[in-house]
Amino acid sequence: xxxxxxxxxxxxxxxxxxxxxxxxxxxxxxxxxxxxxxxxxxxxxxxxxxxxxxxxxxxxxxxxxxxxxxxxxxxxxxxxxxxxxxxxxxxxxxxxxxxxxxxxxxxxxxxxxxxxxxxxxxxxxxxxxxxxxxxxxxxxxxxxxxxxxxxxxxxxxxxxxxxxxxxxxxxxxxxxxxxxxxxxxxxxxxxxxxxxxxxxxxxxxxxxxxxxxxxxxxxxxxxxxxxxxxxxxxxxxxxxxxxxxxxxxxxxxxxxxxxxxxxxxxxxxxxxxxxxxxxxxxxxxxxxxxxxxxxxxxxxxxxxxxxxxxxxxxxxxxxxxxxxxxxxxxxxxxxxxxxxxxxxxxxxxxxxxxxxxxxxxxxxxxxxxxxxxxxxxxxxxxxxxxxxxxxxxxxxxxxxxxxxxxxxxxxxxxxxxxxxxxxxxxxxxxxxxxxxxxxxxxxxxxxxxxxxxxxxxxxxxxxxxxxxxxxxxxxxxxxxxxxxxxxxxxxxxxxxxxxxxxxxxxxxxxxxxxxxxxxxxxxxxxxxxxxxxxxxxxxxxxxxxxxxxxxxxxxxxxxxxxxxxxxxxxxxxxxxxxxxxxx
Numbered sequence: 001x002x003x004x005x006x007x008x009x010x011x012x013x014x015x016x017x018x019x020x021x022x023x024x025x026x027x028x029x030x031x032x033x034x035x036x037x038x039x040x041x042x043x044x045x046x047x048x049x050x051x052x053x054x055x056x057x058x059x060x061x062x063x064x065x066x067x068x069x070x071x072x073x074x075x076x077x078x079x080x081x082x083x084x085x086x087x088x089x090x091x092x093x094x095x096x097x098x099x100x101x102x103x104x105x106x107x108x109x110x111x112x113x114x115x116x117x118x119x120x121x122x123x124x125x126x127x128x129x130x131x132x133x134x135x136x137x138x139x140x141x142x143x144x145x146x147x148x149x150x151x152x153x154x155x156x157x158x159x160x161x162x163x164x165x166x167x168x169x170x171x172x173x174x175x176x177x178x179x180x181x182x183x184x185x186x187x188x189x190x191x192x193x194x195x196x197x198x199x200x201x202x203x204x205x206x207x208x209x210x211x212x213x214x215x216x217x218x219x220x221x222x223x224x225x226x227x228x229x230x231x232x233x234x235x236x237x238x239x240x241x242x243x244x245x246x247x248x249x250x251x252x253x254x255x256x257x258x259x260x261x262x263x264x265x266x267x268x269x270x271x272x273x274x275x276x277x278x279x280x281x282x283x284x285x286x287x288x289x290x291x292x293x294x295x296x297x298x299x300x301x302x303x304x305x306x307x308x309x310x311x312x313x314x315x316x317x318x319x320x321x322x323x324x325x326x327x328x329x330x331x332x333x334x335x336x337x338x339x340x341x342x343x344x345x346x347x348x349x350x351x352x353x354x355x356x357x358x359x360x361x362x363x364x365x366x367x368x369x370x371x372x373x374x375x376x377x378x379x380x381x382x383x384x385x386x387x388x389x390x391x392x393x394x395x396x397x398x399x400x401x402x403x404x405x406x407x408x409x410x411x412x413x414x415x416x417x418x419x420x421x422x423x424x425x426x427x428x429x430x431x432x433x434x435x436x437x438x439x440x441x442x443x444x445x446x447x448x449x450x451x452x453x454x455x456x457x458x459x460x461x462x463x464x465x466x467x468x469x470x471x472x473x474x475x476x477x478x479x480x481x482x483x484x485x486x487x488x489x490x491x492x493x494x495x496x497x498x499x500x501x502x503x504x505x506x507x508x509x510x511x512x513x514x515x516x517x518x519x520x521x522x523x524x525x526x527x528x529x530x531x532x533x534x535x536x537x538x539x540x541x542x543x544x545x546x547x548x549x550x551x552x553x554x555x556x557x558x559x560x561x562x563x564x565x566x567x568x569x570x571x572x573x574x575x576x577x578x579x580x581x582x583x
Contacts, residue, residue, distance in 0.1 A: 001357060002055060003062045004046065004118070005350025007342050008103070010067075011037045011194055011250040014343035015045035016371070016430075017053045018350040021363040025052035026371035026430040028343045031554040037194050040247035041103075042346075043110035048373055057107065057115040064121050064353035065103070066128035066345030072153030075173040079153075083237065123349040125151025126313070127168050129337075132348030133310035134161035135355070136366035137335035141308065143300045147293065148313035148341070149179030158225075158300045161310065164355070164362040169303075175237035176228045178292055179314050181218060184234055184255035185285045189278055190268035194250040201320055202464045204286035205509040207279030214263055215281075215288040225299010227292050233260040274463070290321045294328045307332040312348070316340035316489070317432070319513050323491040326481070336489035338369035339431035347430075368521040369435055369487055372428025375556050380424075380573035383556035390564055395581040402575050404524060405531075411572055412531035414579070415443050415541065419569035420456055422546055424559045425524055429552070433488040434545035435515060436469060436525035438552045438559075440568070442504065442542040444468055449504035449542060456567035457548055467513040468505035469543040471529055475516055478502075478540065488515040488543075504542050515543060 005016040005026075016026035025048065030036055032044035050057060107116040123131075129146035140163055147156045155177030159167040182197050191199045220228045231237050235257050242253035261267060268278055297309065309331045311322065317340050325331045337344045351363045384391065384398065391398070401407040415421055421441045429435045440457060442449050454460060467488055468478075476482035480493040491513045499506045506512055519526045533539030546553045548566055553559045556573050563571040563578070571578040 001061045001354065002053065002059055003064055003350040003354045004049065004060045005064045005066070005346040005348070005353070006042060006046070007066050007346040008041050008106075009039065010342050011039045012341055012343040013038055013040055013042040013045070014339070014346045015042045015049050016347045016350055017049040017055070018347075018354050018363065019053060021354055021358065021361060023347070023364070023366060023371055025049040026339070026347055027373065027428065028339075028551075030551040031372065031428065034551055034558075035249050036551050037249050038247075039250045041106040041110065043106070046110070052373070057111050058117055060116075060118045062121055062353050062357065063103070063116070063118050064123055064349035066123055066125055066151075066342075066349040068122040068124040068152055070122075071124040072171075072173060076153050079174060121353050123352045124168075125345060126154055126157035126171065127352060128345040128348030129312035130157060130159055130168060130310075130348065131166060131352045131355075132339070132344045133312040133316075133335060133337040134166050135348075135351045135363045136337050137310050138365045138367075139308040139310065139333070139335060141306055142335070143297075143304050143306050143309045143331075145297065145300055145309060145311055146313040147178055147296065147311075147315035149177055149183060150174055151342070151345075155179055156296060156313070158296070160304050160306065164360050172226055175231060175234070178227065178289060180234065180236060180255060181229060181292075182285065182289055182315065182318075183252075184260070185215075185281075187252070187254050188256050188260060188264065188267055189282060189285075190270045190272060192270060194252065198317065199461060199464065200282045200285060201318055202461075203274065203279055203282040204320070205283070205507050205511075206463055207276070207281070207283035209284045209287045210280045211264065211284040212287045215284045216291075217263065218260070219288055219292050221292060221295045225296045225302070227295065233257055233263065274461070286320065289318065290324065290328070293318070293321050294325075297325065297329045297331060301330050308335075309333070310335045310337075312337040312340045312344055314341045319489050320491045320511075322489055323511070333483075334490065336487060337431075338366070338429070338433070338487035338489070340489065341432065343431065367486070369430045370427040370437055370522070371430040373554060374427040377574055377576075380556045380576055383560050383573070384576065384578070386557070387560055387564065391578065394564065396578050398576060398578050400576050404527060407572075407575060407577070408524070408528040408531040410577060411528060411570070412535050414570050415441055415532055416535050418443060418446060420453060421570040421572060422559055422563050422568050423528075424546065424553070424556065424571070424573050426522075428554055431487065433515075434543060434552055435486070435488060436517060436522050436543065438546040438554070439543045440546050442466075444502040444505045444540050444542040445536065445538060447503040453544065458544065459548065465507045465513065466505055466542050466544045467515055468502065468540045469515045469517050469525070469529060471526065471533065471539040472516040472518045474533070474539040475514070479512070479514060483516075485514040485516050486518075486521060488513055490514055501538060502540055505540065
């Protein structure tokens with residue numbers, strides 16, 4: 001049975017294909033439209049998934065959507081009776097609901113009239129998140145937790161996964177939300193774009209929690225793991241919030257109120273410098289978020305008495321908090337869905353739909369995240385041939401190494417020389433992180449490498465860190481944990497005696513956002529890191545996403561374009577190595 005899962009008309013629109021309980025393909029629409037966090041109908045991602053599965057739309061048995069308009073009915077009624085909405089807000093909601101309800105028209109426009117024959121099944125937003133995490137894991141019994149902004153009138157949900165069964169036992173409903181708390185403070189700190197919360201998380205280690213008592217006023221921790229916002233500091237429950245989900249990057253008007261400005265001081269504008277007050281506020285925001293997040297986890301742990309946890313929802317991308325779970329709670333093992341945000345809801349909805357139709361069977365776990373498009377050598381060759389004049393003008397030399405060992409040794413040597421390498425291999429990653437197939441790689445031993453990367457390619461805020469990709473068997477030698485973190489979703493302390501050896505991937509507090517790499521999950525990337533380890537004694541590469549102020553590259557032409565317009569030193573497209581002369 002073939003199930004097409006969708007996250008549509010929302011940020012990070014996406015599609016996935018699940019066939020007989022196995023993931024076949026999954027991708028975000030932004031990778032094809034080249035617009036970050038693209039919101040709308042994911043027609044291009046759907047077309048890719050069908051091609052990957054060798055199917056037409058007529059072959060699909062079910063379409064699963066990670067939104068259920070019937071969910072949260074009584075909490076909605078209670079809230080509307082207590083807080084009658086303005087007519088403009090009602091019209092906005094009716095328009096959005098109409099677009100979501102008219103899926104058949106969107107399919108007809110994209111694929112032709114009558115192309116869609118499968119019934120559409122709606123799966124509640126947080127159930128989709130929970131399923132993406134629990135069914136993706138190999139845990140036999142685990143707490144399942146979803147925390148985000150809002151979806152289907154709720155911001156958090158928890159349940160228990162036991163073998164084939166997944167329950168959803170509790171929720172936190174609108175208007176209370178840890179995601180809204182973090183997003184509002186992100187806007188206040190001068191990072192206004194959808195998805196900018198990771199910038200506050202990256203800034204936090206540079207400050208001190210001097211304002212945490214003030215920030216705590218925004219959050220109230222209730223019994224049994226719940227929380228409430230002090231709504232005096234937020235606008236979303238009492239005013240119309242302008243936002244746009246229509247075929248482009250999502251946009252929000254400010255979520256915080258004048259009361260928050262009175263409490264914390266002047267709002268930082270995006271063009272203003274980041275000063276000590278902003279660093280200290282970022283640290284205080286992260287500290288207050290962690291207290292509330294661990295409170296939710298503790299409540300679920302007391303209910304279920306389990307020590308394994310699976311996480312999804314946008315807040316599950318807070319890798320700093322995730323890395324502290326074992327130290328701050330009774331959780332011992334954690335699995336975080338690679339596409340923890342709303343994109344991953346497409347996968348969760350498809351897995352729920354398949355499990356229901358199959359009589360409750362458990363889908364195949366998700367051990368890796370390489371579910372996007374792959375391109376053969378002909379595509380790489382055509383891309384290079386099409387830009388041959390520009391490559392020649394830049395003095396680039398091309399070589400081809402069909403032997404994988406020779407390729408990895410050659411590239412490892414270039415990295416060890418200080419070259420910055422665009423590494424384009426195999427199937428594109430699912431989720432927001434580059435995990436070794438659409439990555440920019442560099443030497444973690446160089447203290448100046450962050451500045452080099454920002455000058456040559458990334459052109460981003462200087463406080464944002466880069467991540468270490470490490471051979472799985474070497475984790476315990478370099479980090480103060482020995483854990484599987486395949487999707488770069490947890491930050492852990494680097495061993496004190498090792499920090500000086502890898503300064504380019506050590507945060508200011510001595511931690512690193514870990515990605516563990518195994519031979520089974522990505523053989524070529526594993527061999528490259530191993531080659532670098534043999535050459536240098538450091539089985540780690542600096543890994544950042546292959547992009548420059550755009551979505552991660554998907555196709556060879558996009559990788560080549562990024563290489564040519566930046567000062568990247570080396571481009572590796574499959575077996576082809578393009579080397580630019582050194583400055």
